[in-house]
Amino acid sequence: MNAMPPLPKQRKLSLKERYAHLTRGLGWETTYQPMDKVFPYVSYEGIKIHDWDAWEDPFRLTMDAYWKYQAEKERKLYAVIESFAQNNGHLNITDARYVNALKLFLTGVSPLEYSAHRGYAHVGRHFVGAGPRIACQMQAIDELRHAQTQIHTMSHYNKFFDGLHDPRHMHDRVWYLSVPKSFFEDACSAGPFEFLTAISFSFEYVLTNLLFVPFMSGAAYNGDMATVTFGFSAQSDEARHMTLGLEIIKFMLEQDEANVPIIQKWIDKWFWRGYRLLGLVSMMMDYMLPKRIMSWAEAWEMYFEQAGDALFEDLSRYGIRKPKYHEVASKEKHRLSHEVWSIFYNYTHAAAFHTWMPTEEEMTWLSAKYPDTFDKYYRPRFECWTEMQAEGKRFYNPTLPQLCVTCQIPMGFTEPDDPTTICFRSADYKGERYHFCSDGCKDIFQNEPEKYIQSWLPVHQIYQGNCGGAEVKDVLAWYHLNFGTDNFDYEGSPDQKLWEEWQAQKATNPV
Amino acid sequence: MSKVSITLQNTDEGRLLVEAIVADNPAAEVSWMPALTKIDCEDRLSLRRETIEARFGRRYDLQELQLSLISLAGNVEEDDDSFTLAWAQGAGSRKA
Amino acid sequence: MTIEIKTATIQPRRQTYANVARRIGADKPASRYDESMFDLQATGEFHYRPTWAPELELFDARRTAIVLEDWHVLRDPRQFYYGTYTITRSRMMEATEKAFAYAERRGHVAGISPEWLQSVHHYLLPLRHYEWGANMNNCNITDIGFGSAITEAAMFATMDRLGIAQVISRIGLLMDGGTGASLSAAKQTWLDHASWQGLRHAMEDLFVAPDWFEVFVAQNLVLDGLLYPLVYRGFDEAGLAHGGASLSPLTEFMLDWFDETSRWVDAVIGAAARESAANASHLSGWAAQWSARARDALLPIATDVLGPQAEAAIDTHMADLAARCRKIGLAV
Numbered sequence: 001m002n003a004m005p006p007l008p009k010q011r012k013l014s015l016k017e018r019y020a021h022l023t024r025g026l027g028w029e030t031t032y033q034p035m036d037k038v039f040p041y042v043s044y045e046g047i048k049i050h051d052w053d054a055w056e057d058p059f060r061l062t063m064d065a066y067w068k069y070q071a072e073k074e075r076k077l078y079a080v081i082e083s084f085a086q087n088n089g090h091l092n093i094t095d096a097r098y099v100n101a102l103k104l105f106l107t108g109v110s111p112l113e114y115s116a117h118r119g120y121a122h123v124g125r126h127f128v129g130a131g132p133r134i135a136c137q138m139q140a141i142d143e144l145r146h147a148q149t150q151i152h153t154m155s156h157y158n159k160f161f162d163g164l165h166d167p168r169h170m171h172d173r174v175w176y177l178s179v180p181k182s183f184f185e186d187a188c189s190a191g192p193f194e195f196l197t198a199i200s201f202s203f204e205y206v207l208t209n210l211l212f213v214p215f216m217s218g219a220a221y222n223g224d225m226a227t228v229t230f231g232f233s234a235q236s237d238e239a240r241h242m243t244l245g246l247e248i249i250k251f252m253l254e255q256d257e258a259n260v261p262i263i264q265k266w267i268d269k270w271f272w273r274g275y276r277l278l279g280l281v282s283m284m285m286d287y288m289l290p291k292r293i294m295s296w297a298e299a300w301e302m303y304f305e306q307a308g309d310a311l312f313e314d315l316s317r318y319g320i321r322k323p324k325y326h327e328v329a330s331k332e333k334h335r336l337s338h339e340v341w342s343i344f345y346n347y348t349h350a351a352a353f354h355t356w357m358p359t360e361e362e363m364t365w366l367s368a369k370y371p372d373t374f375d376k377y378y379r380p381r382f383e384c385w386t387e388m389q390a391e392g393k394r395f396y397n398p399t400l401p402q403l404c405v406t407c408q409i410p411m412g413f414t415e416p417d418d419p420t421t422i423c424f425r426s427a428d429y430k431g432e433r434y435h436f437c438s439d440g441c442k443d444i445f446q447n448e449p450e451k452y453i454q455s456w457l458p459v460h461q462i463y464q465g466n467c468g469g470a471e472v473k474d475v476l477a478w479y480h481l482n483f484g485t486d487n488f489d490y491e492g493s494p495d496q497k498l499w500e501e502w503q504a505q506k507a508t509n510p511v
Numbered sequence: 512m513s514k515v516s517i518t519l520q521n522t523d524e525g526r527l528l529v530e531a532i533v534a535d536n537p538a539a540e541v542s543w544m545p546a547l548t549k550i551d552c553e554d555r556l557s558l559r560r561e562t563i564e565a566r567f568g569r570r571y572d573l574q575e576l577q578l579s580l581i582s583l584a585g586n587v588e589e590d591d592d593s594f595t596l597a598w599a600q601g602a603g604s605r606k607a
Numbered sequence: 608m609t610i611e612i613k614t615a616t617i618q619p620r621r622q623t624y625a626n627v628a629r630r631i632g633a634d635k636p637a638s639r640y641d642e643s644m645f646d647l648q649a650t651g652e653f654h655y656r657p658t659w660a661p662e663l664e665l666f667d668a669r670r671t672a673i674v675l676e677d678w679h680v681l682r683d684p685r686q687f688y689y690g691t692y693t694i695t696r697s698r699m700m701e702a703t704e705k706a707f708a709y710a711e712r713r714g715h716v717a718g719i720s721p722e723w724l725q726s727v728h729h730y731l732l733p734l735r736h737y738e739w740g741a742n743m744n745n746c747n748i749t750d751i752g753f754g755s756a757i758t759e760a761a762m763f764a765t766m767d768r769l770g771i772a773q774v775i776s777r778i779g780l781l782m783d784g785g786t787g788a789s790l791s792a793a794k795q796t797w798l799d800h801a802s803w804q805g806l807r808h809a810m811e812d813l814f815v816a817p818d819w820f821e822v823f824v825a826q827n828l829v830l831d832g833l834l835y836p837l838v839y840r841g842f843d844e845a846g847l848a849h850g851g852a853s854l855s856p857l858t859e860f861m862l863d864w865f866d867e868t869s870r871w872v873d874a875v876i877g878a879a880a881r882e883s884a885a886n887a888s889h890l891s892g893w894a895a896q897w898s899a900r901a902r903d904a905l906l907p908i909a910t911d912v913l914g915p916q917a918e919a920a921i922d923t924h925m926a927d928l929a930a931r932c933r934k935i936g937l938a939v
Contacts, residue, residue, distance in 0.1 A: 011784060011785040011786075012785075013780070013785050014590065014591050015573075015574075015589070015590060015591050016590060017785075017787075018780075020787075021776060021779075021780055021785075021787045021790060022772075022773045022776045022777070023773075025790060025791070025794055026735060026736065026739040026772060027739070028736065028739070028740065028743075028811075028814075029798070030811050030814070031798075031807065031808075031811070032807070032808040032811040032812065033811040033812065033814060033815050037815050038811065038814045038815060040659075041659045044658075044659075058586075058587040058588065058589055059574070059577075059587070059589060060589065061574070062773050063766060063769050063770035063773050064700050064703075064704070064770070064773065064774075065574055066766075067693055067696040067697040067700050067770070068697050068700065069574065069575070069577045069578060070689075070693040070697075071693040071694045071696070071697035071698075072578060072697075073578060074689065074690040074693055074694060075694065077690070078690055088617055091617070111647075111649070114647045114648065114755070115649070117762070118648070118666070118749070118750065118758070121746055121749035121750045121758075121762060121765070122659075122750045124746050124749075124750075124765070125743060125746040125747045125749075125750050126750075130739070133746075134769060137742075137746060137765055137766065137769065138766075140746075140749065140762060140765075141689070141762050141763070141765075141766055144689055144759060144762055145689040145690075147643070147647060148643035148688050148689050148690070149689070149690070151624075151642055151643045152639055152642065152643060152688075152690075155623070155624070155642055158621065158623070158624060159619035159620060159621055159622065159623075160617075160619060160620060161620075162620075164624075165621065165624055165625040166624065166625040166626055167624070168626060168646045168647060168649070169625070169626060169646075171649070172649050172650070172651060172652045173652055178652075178654075181649070181652075181654065182654040182655075185649075185653060185654045185655055185665060186654065186655060188657070188665055189654075189655040189656060189657040189658055189659075189665055190658055191658055191659060192659075209582050212581075212582075213518065213547065213581065213582055216546065216547075217544045217545045217546050217547055218545075220545040220546035221545040221546075228546050232520050232546065232547070232581055235518075235580070235581040235582060236520075236577055236578060236579065236580050236581065238581075238582065239577075239580040239581065239582055239583050240577070242582065242583065242584075243583070243587050246586065246587075250586075293544065293545060294544075306514070307514075307516065307584050309513065310513030310514055310515070310584065310585075310598055311584065313513050313598070314513065314586070314598045314599045317599060451655050451658075452655075454654060454655045454656065455654050455655070456652050456653065456654045461652075480625060498620075502617060505617075
């Protein structure tokens with residue numbers, strides 16, 4: 001051991017110095033076990049990393065600061081949750097239809113937060129460098145936070161509304177929830193570098209603004225202060241996660257030129273995968289918020305077209321271009337939400353949330369936001385369905401839909417250049433034919449057919465007898481979906497009946 | 512030309528931060544939405560600790576930003592005195 | 608009367624989520640811990656096999672020899688969810704910050720004899736690497752463990768170990784005036800000094816151990832169960848005679864953390880052991896095997912610090928650990 005110098009006067013360390021001392025050099029260079037046995041997953045994807053220390057966390061967060069700031073966020077959040085419950089805050093939302101967006105969120109999104117927690121723990125264990133591992137571990141615990149705060153916030157809604165009662169069970173089984181489930185399992189079953197490209201970069205950096213920012217602002221606009229509080233509290237972590245997404249991409253690109261084409265392929269795949277998933281968000285924004293904040297098309301322009309231009313311009317110096325089929329997504333922006341809402345309107349009898357036809361006032365808003373498409377393609381359809389409903393012939397699609405093997409959404413999207421023709425694509429693999437909703441989804445399958453032939457496709461599973469029985473009622477029971485309560489139209493639902501009773505109560509007893 | 516952007520919560524602290532950002536970045540464009548404020552700025556945008564401290568009337572650690580942030584776009588550069596968002600052509604200090 | 612009408616009409620339709628109600632009964636409200644812990648992890652209908660472990664499902668109970676009917680019996684007696692976890696740690700950290708602020712104001716760790724200071728450099732600072740190893744082991748449990756009960760608490764433990772590594776690092780920075788020279792020296796000590804190699808070897812073997820429950824027992828029960836009392840109580844007390852008292856407030860966090868976390872570790876292992884004789888046998892075997900290894904690994908460093916009393920000191924701690932194991936239900 002070296003003799004220590006006499007104790008010097010304490011010097012105030014800068015944020016950078018302090019972080020470097022507290023983090024750098026923690027990593028192990030092993031002696032008794034080979035490095036490739038301790039870190040077995042960092043080479044099989046073909047990504048080459050020469051210097052793990054080149055990665056730096058721009059936020060330079062150490063655990064003392066992490067605990068301090070996160071605890072402060074949690075204190076604030078739970079104070080709001082408490083007061084929301086004590087004051088029956090659910091009575092202050094604009095309309096009970098709004099709660100259906102929360103049902104979709106709790107069953108479709110919250111379980112993804114949990115999956116992200118485990119996925120980041122995987123990378124947080126298996127990356128070699130201490131810096132990126134710590135950032136991944138912090139994200140792993142943040143994502144657990146998001147899952148838990150969402151469950152706690154929605155707990156109050158679950159006490160008063162239907163369809164929120166069994167989110168995990170439903171997430172694993174219900175047909176449309178296989179869209180988010182398969183998306184995340186696709187990422188978690190990939191190697192660590194693809195996982196980060198998929199979730200940190202393509203999802204967090206490029207796409208989640210579209211989920212959280214307009215949706216949460218919409219929650220505020222619709223009087224749901226509990227949701228907006230957890231949403232923004234989560235977003236304050238998200239800003240850190242987005243930064244990890246950009247940093248990790250730049251890190252991989254800077255480490256070796258050979259990484260560039262691999263990453264480009266992942267960006268292409270995960271852009272399209274994420275975009276398809278966000279189809280559910282487009283419907284939430286345009287149809288499920290009683291008071292709307294901005295249209296899906298506007299959000300797409302702001303958060304993908306403009307922000308994406310700046311981002312991919314920045315990355316072009318590494319030889320990265322915009323994701324393949326981004327122009328298809330932009331072509332679809334005036335159609336997406338209407339097509340998705342139509343699918344769900346057709347299959348509400350098998351969904352754990354209610355649908356409805358937009359009111360005249362809402363259709364006026366949709367016409368204004370979608371001047372080139374709404375009146376031409378969708379209004380006539382919606383007016384027809386509204387009429388049929390008035391005549392007691394509410395239209396439900398009685399046959400099970402064909403699903404895209406990749407994104408698992410029912411085939412309801414139209415050709416990029418023809419909004420009147422449903423887009424079908426197919427590919428043969430090992431003697432079987434597989435069907436897709438788009439060129440993007442077909443490409444993804446063809447790049448990794450061995451992965452996607454494993455897909456747990458809900459419709460196939462029903463036909464194979466793996467979902468509780470052959471009748472819709474049997475399948476719904478297997479989903480834990482309460483028939484006649486959770487499903488069908490909002491009009492006539494127990495949710496609506498109670499909501500109207502509460503409103504009447506409020507009117508006679510102003511609190 | 513690319514815009515960087517930062518989105519903050521409409522809380523008391525968030526509002527003071529918006530004021531500070533506008534003071535330091537005259538080119539910043541501010542959009543108000545329910546519960547949040549989005550600020551866009553051509554190429555780069557900087558928050559200076561001193562400007563924030565003048566408004567808060569107390570010491571401010573830039574890591575406290577974590578409590579008010581909703582979203583951002585641009586490469587992050589943070590030290591004890593400033594928090595900067597920039598795209599490559601504006602940053603000047605980026606390695607190629 | 609507004610209030611009367613409100614309570615009469617705005618009745619909750621259900622008390623909690625259905626998955627929680629199936630476990631605790633539908634007629635009572637659930638705790639926040641229960642609502643946010645039960646059933647978070649997917650148990651089936653998986654879409655794709657992990658490319659990094661194609662013989663297994665994404666979450667797979669077969670990754671350990673321990674078998675449980677319901678993995679949620681591995682409850683955390685602290686009932687930590689993220690909110691209570693971070694609030695607890697931030698409070699503990701506030702006390703630690705005060706201790707550091709006090710020490711920093713005085714410019715150094717006052718009153719410690721130069722010989723003992725050398726000893727602190729030798730026994731304490733290299734432990735930041737042990738903590739980072741413990742972080743890896745708990746992160747591994749979070750990754751491949753089964754069920755949200757154990758993996759969520761393992762996540763908290765993962766971050767705890769990084770936090771403790773950073774507290775130790777800060778003690779180094781305090782002693783070297785903020786240059787980081789002490790940390791570089793401690794890393795060399797950890798890598799090269801013969802006294803540390805037993806522990807480093809044991810940790811590296813744990814990094815590649817396939818059974819995550821064995822890693823849990825070895826790391827969180829046995830190695831910590833011997834090292835924490837030895838270092839943070841035993842070595843600390845030995846330092847008192849050399850003016851080491853001013854160091855104690857800086858490592859108080861570790862003692863508090865160890866007392867608190869041991870309850871969780873004991874509850875988890877106890878619940879698994881109670882379920883079956885086969886489980887108890889695996890757990891007992893791991894505890895016995897790793898106890899012997901931990902003793903061998905820590906004796907050299909104990910000898911460096913305590914001299915001839917090391918063997919007796921370590922055997923006292925070994926006896927305490929064995930008693931703790933028996934209390935949990937293990938045969939050691």
